[in-house]
Amino acid sequence: MFSCEFPRMGTGDHDFLTISVDDEAGTARLAAQLARVLGVGDVVLLQGTLGAGKTAFCRALIRAVLDEPEALVASPTFTFSQIYSADHLVVTHFDLYRMGEPEEVFDLGWDDARAEGAALVEWPDRLRGLRPTDALILAIDLDAEREQARTFRFSGPLDWAKRLGEVRL
Template identity: 45%
Template sequence: MEKTVDIKNQAGTEKLAASLAATAGAGDVILMHGTLGMGKSAFCRAYIRALADNPDEEVPSPTFTLVQVYELEPLPVWHFDLYRLSDPEEVHELDIEDAFNEAVSLIEWPDRLEYLTPENRLDIYIEPGSNPDARQIKLVAHGNDWEKRLDSVTGKVA
């Protein structure tokens, strides 16, 4: 199942991320695809702030640490940036399997996972839109109840 949403600006990206966060459940794996500067980190930051119900929640990029863990209520979020990994086996050192089972996993540069990519996941592809601030965001559901959740999420944003 696939849905595409045209976003006018960063506020629209934040609204989509917050709508998606409202449907969060333990074991959710969300893979963020897009080139540098497309807004993967901005989407993740908005998602985490919405789940924390705190617009001022400090959400540093995991570029150098590779993972940031947020012990939020109602569930934890693990934000991964796999850009600097060269071998998919390196993700085991990040305890990624724990995140897949117990938390929401937001993963930037998921191509580094290769054969370790979970079957049940949501792929989010962020591409340029019609102007410099706009984005086209494609949501591709794989397994679980993503299809039902995406109907609710995209209805609030589109």
């Protein structure tokens, strides 16, 4: 299961929630919790090194939105973006690792993704000045000693803190 540290409200960067999981199943449970509150216009920026678990988290979140535990969710490493449509929500999964200039994101359906659904973004630093300021930021850290353990740090506008608080992650 996961342990949870609450909250450090009022800090400058609004780093409001830290959750540690023991394994990938814990990551999937956390992703499913976030899936419950995700709506049209939401953007989640996933930060973390290669292999941190950004795609694993997105895959679990998308499967929860689709309500299909075995749904095929490949990393959009080469397509850069992939759209998933559920009855109640469309989710676009971006991996911007190989994107050159920030403006290229508009060719990937960036505006439609946010206007018509929710966007999950791996390697959001590639957006530079186009990085949405109202996004939920999720930083994933590896554990030096436990291969499958991860720490998830949520930050962003305090509006997000309230929304996550309501579902008691």
